[in-house]
Every structure is written in structure tokens, then in C-alpha cells.
Amino acid sequence: MTDILSPLPGTFYHKPSPDAAPFKAAGEAVAAEDTIGLIEVMKTFIEVKAEAAGTFAGYVAADATPVSAGETLAKLD
Amino acid sequence: MAIRKLFIANRGEIAVRIIRAAKSLGIETVQAHSEADAGMLAVQLADGAVCVGPAQASKSYLNIAAVVAAAKDAGCDAVHPGYGFLAENAEFARAVEAAGMVFVGPTAETIDRMGDKVAAKIAAKAAGVPTVPGSDGRIEAAEAVAIAEGIGYPVMIKAAAGGGGRGIRIATSAEELARLAPQARAEAEAAFGDGGLYLEKVILNPRHIEVQILGDGTGAAVHCYERECSLQRRRQKVWEEAPAFGLPEATRKALCDSAVALAQAVNYRGAGTIEYLYDGAADRFYFIEMNTRIQVEHPVTEMVTGLDLVALMLRIAGGEPLPLTQEQITCTGHAIEVRLNAEDPFLQFLPFPGKVTALTIPVGEGVRFDHFLYEGYQIPPFYDSLLGKLIVWAEDRAAAIDLMADTLTGIEIGGLKTTIPLHLALAADAGVRAGDFHTQWLEPWLAAGNLTAPTAA
Numbered sequence: 001m002t003d004i005l006s007p008l009p010g011t012f013y014h015k016p017s018p019d020a021a022p023f024k025a026a027g028e029a030v031a032a033e034d035t036i037g038l039i040e041v042m043k044t045f046i047e048v049k050a051e052a053a054g055t056f057a058g059y060v061a062a063d064a065t066p067v068s069a070g071e072t073l074a075k076l077d
Numbered sequence: 078m079a080i081r082k083l084f085i086a087n088r089g090e091i092a093v094r095i096i097r098a099a100k101s102l103g104i105e106t107v108q109a110h111s112e113a114d115a116g117m118l119a120v121q122l123a124d125g126a127v128c129v130g131p132a133q134a135s136k137s138y139l140n141i142a143a144v145v146a147a148a149k150d151a152g153c154d155a156v157h158p159g160y161g162f163l164a165e166n167a168e169f170a171r172a173v174e175a176a177g178m179v180f181v182g183p184t185a186e187t188i189d190r191m192g193d194k195v196a197a198k199i200a201a202k203a204a205g206v207p208t209v210p211g212s213d214g215r216i217e218a219a220e221a222v223a224i225a226e227g228i229g230y231p232v233m234i235k236a237a238a239g240g241g242g243r244g245i246r247i248a249t250s251a252e253e254l255a256r257l258a259p260q261a262r263a264e265a266e267a268a269f270g271d272g273g274l275y276l277e278k279v280i281l282n283p284r285h286i287e288v289q290i291l292g293d294g295t296g297a298a299v300h301c302y303e304r305e306c307s308l309q310r311r312r313q314k315v316w317e318e319a320p321a322f323g324l325p326e327a328t329r330k331a332l333c334d335s336a337v338a339l340a341q342a343v344n345y346r347g348a349g350t351i352e353y354l355y356d357g358a359a360d361r362f363y364f365i366e367m368n369t370r371i372q373v374e375h376p377v378t379e380m381v382t383g384l385d386l387v388a389l390m391l392r393i394a395g396g397e398p399l400p401l402t403q404e405q406i407t408c409t410g411h412a413i414e415v416r417l418n419a420e421d422p423f424l425q426f427l428p429f430p431g432k433v434t435a436l437t438i439p440v441g442e443g444v445r446f447d448h449f450l451y452e453g454y455q456i457p458p459f460y461d462s463l464l465g466k467l468i469v470w471a472e473d474r475a476a477a478i479d480l481m482a483d484t485l486t487g488i489e490i491g492g493l494k495t496t497i498p499l500h501l502a503l504a505a506d507a508g509v510r511a512g513d514f515h516t517q518w519l520e521p522w523l524a525a526g527n528l529t530a531p532t533a534a
Contacts, residue, residue: 009430009458011133042419042428042462066113066132066459 002052002076003060006067010041012048014063022063024056024074036074039067048073079395080104080155080179084148085119087159088138090449090465091371092119095157098387107151109144111137113457118449127151132459138162145172155179155394157387161461164370165192181394183346183369184294191343191367201364204342206335209280209354209363215273218262222251228278234258236265237273247279280363282515283354285309286321288336289378291389293399294346300333301378301386302408307516308503310426315496315519316503317414319377322474322512325360332362337403339367348375348390357515373416373466376447380412380470411474413481415503417448418462421494423530430458435491439484443470443477450490464495474512478504502528 006012014022014037023036030036035047036056054076061073082105085092092108096119099106108123113132120126127147130137137143139162148156156173158164158181170185182188191197198208210228215237225232231249234257246261248254258274266272284307292298305321306314321329336351350368355361375386384406392400420426433454439446448465456464469484471477482504485497503509506527508518 008428011459041458042430042460044428044462046427064133 001057002054003072004036004048004050004074004076006039006061006069006071006073007048008039008041008046009069010039010046010067012061012063012065012067012073013038013040013045014059022059026056026058028056030054030056030076050076052076078154079397080181080391082107082151082153082155083181083391084144084151084153084156084178085109085123085159086138086144086148086156087162087164088114088117088119088449088460089463090447091159091373092117093122093449094447095159095387096122098385098391099157101385101388102391104391107148107153109138109147111459113459116454118451118454125151132457134162134460141166141169141172144169145176145178148173148178149176153178155181155391157181157391158370160370160373165368167192179394181347181390183349187343187345188369191349191369194366197367198364200343201339201367204335204339206339206351206364207362209277209365211277212275215275218258218272218274221258221274221276222254224276225251225254228276230254231279231281233277233279234261235275235277236261236269236271237275238265238269238271280354280356282517283307283356284321284514285314285352285516286324286332286355286362287350287352287372288333289372289375289386290336290340290345290349290351291386291393291399291401292340292345292347292349293393293397294344295398296341296344297399298337298340298345299399299401299403299406300337300340301382301384301406303329303332304374304377306374307514308509308519309516310519310523314374315416316500316509317374317377318474318477319381319412320408321355322411323357324355328360328362335362335364339364347393348386354516373463374414376445376466376468377412377414380443380445380468381408381410382406383409410470410472411477412468412470413474413477414466414468415481415485415500416466416496417464417488417490417500418496419456419464419493420462420496422496422499422528424494426496428458428462429494430456430462431493432456433490433492435489437487437489439467439487441484443480444484445469446488456493464490464493467500475510478510498530499528 057075106123107125163169167185167188170180173180262272289301305318308316445468
């Protein structure tokens with residue numbers, strides 16, 4: 001089990017746009033450098049990438065919610 | 078009726094600025110804040126404060142029902158929207174007035190009209206203000222080449238139904254236009270279900286010059302001279318000046334007079350800005366849009382005119398007739414404002430929301446610092462990165478640039494990365510000092526590596 005941590009404080013989003021599907025679904029394969037979400041920090045969107053490959057276990061932080069730097073956003077199996 | 082108790086529906090440095098103006102007029106203040114902003118400076122300075130919702134702006138500062146209810150419950154008789162957030166939202170202006178309070182700004186009808194690009198251009202044309210030559214409304218792809226002959230190349234083709242930069246193409250010749258028009262039509266059809274196009278002349282390397290106006294809603298209006306705001310990154314102004322350098326006096330007069338004519342024609346109420354593109358080579362200016370709010374860069378105008386624009390907004394909103402004649406407004410010396418953002422200029426301007434561990438505020442003759450910082454303040458990540466604005470005034474432009482550079486070196490904002498190094502590099506640049514720039518200048522200048530991190534000694 002690997003935690004994907006927030007690189008910055010801000011608002012975490014599961015989806016590239018409000019109407020789109022989440023970047024990843026549970027059970028989906030994740031390659032290193034895959035984008036798993038976005039952090040909105042000071043009106044700038046920054047991609048959150050997986051550092052290692054694995055299987056997506058799910059989001060920990062809810063969609064469109066404030067997160068702190070270092071907070072767990074999602075888990076990989 | 079004069080405003081008695083003002084609700085400030087904004088945050089950051091502009092909230093502090095509005096409180097200062099309200100206090101100078103003896104108006105009581107109530108500051109709106111989100112859950113993430115309970116510790117901000119404006120909350121500490123205001124007579125009262127009300128939480129309007131969670132950290133996300135969409136649930137707090139942009140929540141019309143919550144903001145209006147909070148203002149009403151606090152017993153306020155007026156609402157100042159600042160800039161951004163709900164400042165140019167006609168629905169908000171209507172809701173404030175419907176709740177029996179004064180909206181500090183123009184009427185909802187004016188916001189609607191001037192906020193619509195097509196309606197605003199029609200109003201500008203009707204008032205005799207030059208607009209960018211273009212097709213009269215929507216055209217079909219087949220007509221494009223014939224119409225472009227009358228406009229002159231290069232021309233920009235865009236979807237008549239679209240917004241933003243989507244589907245915009247530039248053609249430099251009739252052959253190119255004939256090739257691009259059908260593509261633009263197909264794309265417009267796919268994106269908007271409407272293949273109608275719009276043609277507009279491309280002004281190469283224009284400067285951005287804007288005119289500050291004030292009106293009282295009865296048709297009386299004055300200008301407070303112009304500002305030069307061509308140094309932009311990603312369409313965000315980073316450095317602003319007043320007045321605009323290098324404008325022939327006759328052009329400057331025609332520009333400012335055209336802004337007054339438009340403000341009078343729409344019975345403008347409050348402070349507004351009319352933005353133009355200026356083609357220096359041809360000495361021509363063209364209306365682009367009107368901003369129906371106080372702007373970030375208003376202090377440069379205040380420095381050269383000696384006016385308090387925010388206090389004037391509050392007096393006009395309180396029902397006073399325009400308290401100034403055009404003859405009473407003079408422009409003296411030169412002012413420059415730079416925006417200090419919490420961003421790392423050496424790392425693609427990555428936002429840097431940290432904690433202010435130390436703070437040295439610049440003071441001195443001709444120096445003004447509009448900000449919302451204090452030692453120990455944690456900059457929240459949820460809003461824009463503007464920390465404050467350094468404004469300087471001197472007898473002439475060269476002296477103002479020197480004073481800007483000197484003052485920047487004396488500012489300390491510990492714990493954060495800021496855009497101060499960008500402004501120091503700009504102040505030292507020969508092109509900036511010569512005034513040899515335009516709206517497309519800064520990004521290539523950055524891309525060419527003109528801003529480099531100091532190497533470790």
C-alpha cells in the first residue's frame with residue numbers, strides 16, 4: 001500500500017473538470033507519473049502524479065475539498 | 078442618503094483599502110470572511126466581521142444569497158464588492174438592491190450591458206469611441222475574404238457564438254483567410270452548433286492603455302487620466318503606470334475625452350475603467366472593454382491626481398452628485414505600481430502559500446504599500462496570490478523607476494517566495510526604462526531567460 005501525498009496546500013479535485021469522470025477508479029492500473037488528481041492552489045491547477053506504479057485503491061481526500069501539504073490524497077495497492 | 082454602515086464583500090488587500098476609505102468618511106464597517114480567512118487583516122481592522130461560508134470561494138465570497146443575508150443581518154445599508162468575486166455580477170447588484178441596500182458600483186443594467194462584449198462595443202461606437210475594425214456582427218465563411226478587404230490584414234477569425242480564445246485563427250493574407258475560414262466555420266459549428274464567424278483586425282504589438290472615469294449616474298462624468306498596463310504575463314498585469322508615457326498630447330486628450338463620452342452615454346455611476354489597445358506606430362487607439370469596478374491598479378491614478386477613488390465611490394453611492402469638475406482633476410508626476418505575488422518567479426511562478434515569518438514594510442516619501450500582511454500570517458492557498466502592491470511616485474518616470482528599484486530592495490517578506498525579483502529585473506531592463514514594450518513583450522522576455530536566479534556566491 002502506497003500513499004499519494006499532496007505536494008501543496010489547496011483544494012483537491014478528483015476530476016479534470018466538473019463534468020468529467022475521475023482521473024482514476026478503484027482497481028485501475030496506475031503507471032508512475034500518471035495524473036491522479038489536481039490541486040488548485042491560488043487559482044492555479046497543479047497535477048498530482050503517482051510516484052510509483054500500482055493498482056488504484058481509491059481516493060482518501062474527498063473531491064473538491066481543502067487539503068494540507070503532506071495530506072494523503074489517495075492510496076495505491 | 079449617506080452610507081452609515083458598509084459591508085465589505087471581498088478579502089485581501091482591497092478589503093483593507095476599502096475599510097481605510099470608509100473610516101476616512103466616518104462609515105462603520107463589517108467585513109465578510111470565509112472560514113479560512115478569519116485571521117485576515119481586514120477582519121482585525123473592521124468594526125465587525127461575519128463568516129459567509131467555507132474556504133472555497135464558490136461557497137463563500139461567490140455565494141450571493143449568503144453574502145446578501147450576512148450584510149442585511151449585520152444591519153448594513155451598503156455593500157462594496159471590491160474587485161473580482163461578485164464585483165461585476167449583475168445578479169448580485171440586483172440582489173443587494175432588492176434587499177434594500179446600496180450596491181457600491183453601477184446599476185445592474187450597466188453591469189449587464191458593459192459586461193457583454195458585443196453590447197459594450199455597440200455602446201462605444203454609438204458614443205463615438207473608436208473600436209477595433211471588424212465585421213458588423215456575424216458573417217458566413219464565404220463572405221470572409223470580401224469583408225477582410227475593408228478591414229485590412231492581419232485579421233482574426235473567431236466563432237461568433239464563442240467566448241474566450243477558442244477557435245481563434247489569424248490570417249495574414251486573402252489566400253490564408255480563404256483556407257482558414259472553412260476550418261473556423263467547422264470548428265465553430267462543432268463547438269457551439271453555430272458556424273457563424275466574426276472578423277476583427279489584429280493590432281500588432283499593441284500597448285494596453287486604460288482611462289479611469291467617475292460618474293454619478295445622472296450623465297455627469299469625468300476622467301482621472303490614463304494608465305499604462307502593457308507589462309502582462311498570462312493576461313495578468315504585473316506592472317502599471319500613470320500616466321501613459323510617450324502619448325502625443327492630442328492623442329491623450331482624445332483618449333480621455335472618448336472615455337468620458339462613453340461614461341456619460343451610459344449614465345455611469347461610480348468608478349469605472351475603459352480599456353483600449355494603443356497602436357503606437359499608427360498613433361491610434363481602440364476600445365476593447367469596460368470594467369465596471371474599482372481596479373487593482375487604481376493607486377497609480379490616486380498618486381498622480383491626489384484623489385481617493387474608493388472614498389469617491391462611497392460618496393457617490395451615498396447619493397452625492399459628482400463632487401469634482403474635470404478642471405479640478407490634475408495629473409502631476411509619474412507613478413508606478415508593481416504587484417507582489419506569492420509566487421516563485423524562478424520556478425515558473427509556482428504559487429507559494431506560506432507563513433509570513435518576518436515583515437519589513439517600506440516607508441518614505443512617494444512610497445505606498447497596499448497589502449494585508451502581518452508577521453505570523455499564514456497565506457491561505459484558496460484565493461489569488463496577490464500579497465500587496467508597491468506604489469511609488471516621483472517627478473518623472475526615470476526617477477519613479479529608480480525609486481521603485483530602491484524601495485523593492487528594502488522590503489522583506491520572510492517565509493515566502495515573491496515576485497520582487499521579477500520587478501527588480503524589469504526596473505533594471507533597458508527596454509522597460511526606455512518604455513519600449515507592449516502587451517506581447519513580457520512573456521518572450523521571460524522565455525529568453527532575462528530573469529535568472531542569483532547563483533550562490
